[in-house]
Amino acid sequence: MITNISRHLRVPFNVTMGIVAVGLTLAACDALNMKSESASAGAMPSIDQMIAMSMQNMKKVMMMPDKDRAQYVMTEQQTALKHGEQLFGSSRLGTNGFTCATCHPGGDTTGGKVPMGDMQMLIPTLKGAALTFPKYKVPNDAVITLPEMNNNCVVMFLKGQPLPLGSKDSRDLAAYVSYLSQGKAYTPGKQSM
Numbered sequence: 046m047i048t049n050i051s052r053h054l055r056v057p058f059n060v061t062m063g064i065v066a067v068g069l070t071l072a073a074c075d076a077l078n079m080k081s082e083s084a085s086a087g088a089m090p091s092i093d094q095m096i097a098m099s100m101q102n103m104k105k106v107m108m109m110p111d112k113d114r115a116q117y118v119m120t121e122q123q124t125a126l127k128h129g130e131q132l133f134g135s136s137r138l139g140t141n142g143f144t145c146a147t148c149h150p151g152g153d154t155t156g157g158k159v160p161m162g163d164m165q166m167l168i169p170t171l172k173g174a175a176l177t178f179p180k181y182k183v184p185n186d187a188v189i190t191l192p193e194m195n196n197n198c199v200v201m202f203l204k205g206q207p208l209p210l211g212s213k214d215s216r217d218l219a220a221y222v223s224y225l226s227q228g229k230a231y232t233p234g235k236q237s238m
């Protein structure tokens with residue numbers, strides 16, 4: 046399915062680097078979190094540690110020759126999308142044998158409904174869905190982000206544990222669900238009910 050990502054991902058370099066910088070900062074926090082967790086459970090890295098790790102990553106990427114850097118960024122993004130696509134089609138996210146693709150085949154909809162207690166919920170297409178978040182969702186009674194929405198489906202429909210927000214699985218699944226919206230209009234808050 047993801048054959049032409051590199052073609053679609055051609056965005057201005059400064060935009061790419063901005064996104065990468067944010068991603069690397071978050072990745073740095075993750076790496077530090079993991080280290081500190083093994084040392085003392087739940088301890089947060091200091092701000093200085095987080096800044097140091099971000100600077101280290103910035104240096105690593107920005108010191109690359111332009112061509113290598115472009116290749117590196119592209120590879121990171123493609124790898125994330127491929128992993129996200131695998132998760133989308135994997136029953137290991139849940140416990141009932143379902144995958145995201147069971148109800149959203151190819152990122153679309155079966156057109157069917159899912160029973161929720163006394164109610165029937167229409168299965169929406171995910172093409173364009175990422176461009177409607179953050180938005181209000183009834184089950185949460187709150188304005189939620191795309192990774193949180195993905196978790197709603199993990200829990201309610203795959204009977205699985207929610208993916209920790211900020212984890213690689215959560216990010217990559219959100220990256221893939223976002224990719225399904227390419228070419229669609231940005232319609233923040235648009236409801237699918």
Ligand code: HEC
Nearest residue numbers: 143144145148159166167168169174194195198199202237
């Ligand atoms: C059993 C069917 C089913 C499965 C399996 C399922 N979903 Fe859903 N999905 C739904 C239904 C029904 C809704 C509408 C729920 C709502 O709006 O609260 C929905 C809504 C969504 C939305 C929000 C769409 C919008 O426009 O608001 C996203 C994003 C989403 N699903 C992603 C996923 C992901 C990712 C997975 C796999 C982890 C998944 N879904 C698995 C049935 C399913």
